[in-house]
Amino acid sequence: MDASERTKYKLAEAVKDLMAETAVDRITVKQIVERCGLTRQTFYRNFKDKYDLVNWYFDKLAIVSFKQMGVSLTLKEGLIKKFEFIKGERHFFTAAFKSEDHNSLLQHDYEFIYRFYTDIIKKKIQKEISPDIRFLLEMYCRGSIYMTVQWVTQGMKRSTGEMADLLIRALPPELAKLLKDL
The missing domain is CATH 1.10.357.10 (Tetracycline Repressor, domain 2)
Structure with a gap:
C-alpha cells in the first residue's frame, strides 16, 4: 500500500471513529483531521468532502x-x-x-x-x-x-x-x- 492509500485509510479510520459518536452530517473536516493528526490540505488533496471519504471507504x-x-x-x-x-x-x-x-x-x-x-x-x-x-x-x-x-x-x-x-x-x-x- 502506497503513502496516499495509507493516508486515505487513516482519514477513513478517523471518520469511522467519529461516526460512532456523531451523525455523518454533523461531522466536520476539522474534526476528521484533528482525530487523525493530519491537515485540512491533506484531506482535500485526497477527498472533495466528507461524503467523498465515506463513499471511498464504502467502495x-x-x-x-x-x-x-x-x-x-x-x-x-x-x-x-x-x-x-x-x-x-x-x-x-x-x-x-x-x-x-x-x-x-x-x-x-x-x-x-x-x-x-x-x-x-x-x-x-x-x-x-x-x-x-x-x-x-x-x-x-x-x-x-x-x-x-x-x-x-x-x-x-x-x-x-x-x-x-x-x-x-x-x-x-x-x-x-x-x-x-x-
Whole structure:
C-alpha cells in the first residue's frame, strides 16, 4: 500500500471513529483531521468532502465482497459476503446510511450496485441492455438498497443468509434469469 492509500485509510479510520459518536452530517473536516493528526490540505488533496471519504471507504469494502461475484461466487454467496462486511462494519454503515445529504452513501451505493449489475448483464448478453430491463434493474437496485438500509438501521435482526435469500427472491423474473448462473 502506497503513502496516499495509507493516508486515505487513516482519514477513513478517523471518520469511522467519529461516526460512532456523531451523525455523518454533523461531522466536520476539522474534526476528521484533528482525530487523525493530519491537515485540512491533506484531506482535500485526497477527498472533495466528507461524503467523498465515506463513499471511498464504502467502495473499498464493497469491492472486496463483490469482486468475486460472477467469477467464483454465486449471486447468493456474493450477497452474503456483502452483508457480512456490512455487519462487520456495523457502526460505519449504521451512521452512513442515516445521512440524507445528496452525496450520501445511499445514492453512492445505488450507483455502485446499478453499475455492477449492468456490467454483469452486458457481459452475459453481449449487447446493450433494453430499456425495460434497465427499468427493472433500477427498481430492483433501489428496492434492495432500501431494504439493506432498513436491515442495517433496525439492528440487523435477519441473518446474512436470510437477507441474501430475500433479495434474490425479490428479483423480477427477467432479471433473475439474467443473473442466474453468474
